Amino acid sequence: MTPNQQAAIVAEVKGAVAIVRFNRPAERNTLSTAILHQLDQIILEFDSNTNIQSIIFTGTDDVFLSGADIRELAQLDHNTARAFSQRGQAIMQRIADARPKTIAAINGYCMGGGLDLALACDVRVASANAVFAHPGAQLGIITGWGGTQRLPRLIGEARALEIFFTARRVDSREALQFGLVSEVCDPVLATALRWAATV
Numbered sequence: 001m002t003p004n005q006q007a008a009i010v011a012e013v014k015g016a017v018a019i020v021r022f023n024r025p026a027e028r029n030t031l032s033t034a035i036l037h038q039l040d041q042i043i044l045e046f047d048s049n050t051n052i053q054s055i056i057f058t059g060t061d062d063v064f065l066s067g068a069d070i071r072e073l074a075q076l077d078h079n080t081a082r083a084f085s086q087r088g089q090a091i092m093q094r095i096a097d098a099r100p101k102t103i104a105a106i107n108g109y110c111m112g113g114g115l116d117l118a119l120a121c122d123v124r125v126a127s128a129n130a131v132f133a134h135p136g137a138q139l140g141i142i143t144g145w146g147g148t149q150r151l152p153r154l155i156g157e158a159r160a161l162e163i164f165f166t167a168r169r170v171d172s173r174e175a176l177q178f179g180l181v182s183e184v185c186d187p188v189l190a191t192a193l194r195w196a197a198t199v
Contacts, residue, residue, distance in 0.1 A: 008035055011042050016053040017196045018046045018100070019189070021060060028066040029059050031113050033084070040091050047098045054196035055098065057117065058105035058189055062129065067112025073141070085144030088113060092146045095120040101199040105192035106130045106172075106181065116147040119154065123195050126181040127188040130172040137167040155180055 010021040020042055022029040031039075046052045059065060068088070076084055095102055095117065104110075104118035106126040111133050118124050134151075136142045142164060152160040155178040163170065172184045185191040 009038050009042060011046075013052065014193075016051060017193065018049075018052045018055045020046075020055060020057050022058070022063075022065055023060050025059075025061040025063055027069075028109070029063045029114070030066055030069040031088075031117075032069040032072055033087070036087060036091055040094065043091070043094050043098060046100060047094075052100050054101045054103060054199065056103045056105050056189070056192045056196060057121065058192070059107050062108035064104070064106045064108055064110040064130070065114025065117060066109055067114045067116075067135075067143075068145075070139075073139075081144075088116070088145035092116055092120040096146075101196065103192045103195055103199075105188045106132075107188050111135055112143060113145050113147075116143055116145040116150070119147055119150040123192075123199065124181045125183045125185065125188055125191045125195060126172045126175060127186050128172055128184055130175065130181075130184070130188075132163075132170040132175050132180060133167060134164050135167045137165055 008024050010023045012019050046055050102121040104121040104124045106118055106124060108127065108129060109131050110118055112135055115132055115134060134143055134147060142148065159178055175181045176184050183191060
């Protein structure tokens with residue numbers, strides 16, 4: 001794949017490493033249905049390419065991913081909400097099951113479904129200004145993309161429940177202390193490339 005700087009997702013290959021950059025900073029890198037479909041196709045392509053040994057996910061400007069598109073969520077009913085949740089779960093599981101090692105290079109805000117994606121990766125590294133949260137409680141909803149299972153396994157049930165129930169934000173220092181991320185270092189993409197060379 002060749003980079004297209006106007007694309008919603010910019011995917012490029014550097015040697016044995018694929019870099020997938022979410023590239024809609026004006027929309028805070030929301031995961032719309034169209035973006036989820038595009039992401040699914042990219043993961044399938046890199047997973048089947050035996051030359052690719054690692055996939056790095058990162059964002060743009062000060063946003064990694066801000067989660068599901070709230071405008072789309074507002075239009076869901078009980079039937080379409082289930083399908084939307086299952087679609088997101090399947091993509092996050094595809095990341096978790098991918099043959100290449102997956103690394104989240106969290107460059108800024110990592111919220112909701114964006115945190116679910118990071119949790120599906122094998123390794124998470126963060127910039128010093130990264131911020132983590134599951135803000136669904138403020139909207140009367142909870143994530144349906146696997147975060148309720150993966151976050152407690154990673155940082156413990158009590159801390160995970162606090163994050164889910166209060167929607168409070170966790171900075172990179174606290175995330176490192178909790179074990180949510182493995183390293184805090186800038187520039188975060190260079191850090192992720194270093195991890196890709198060692199895993």
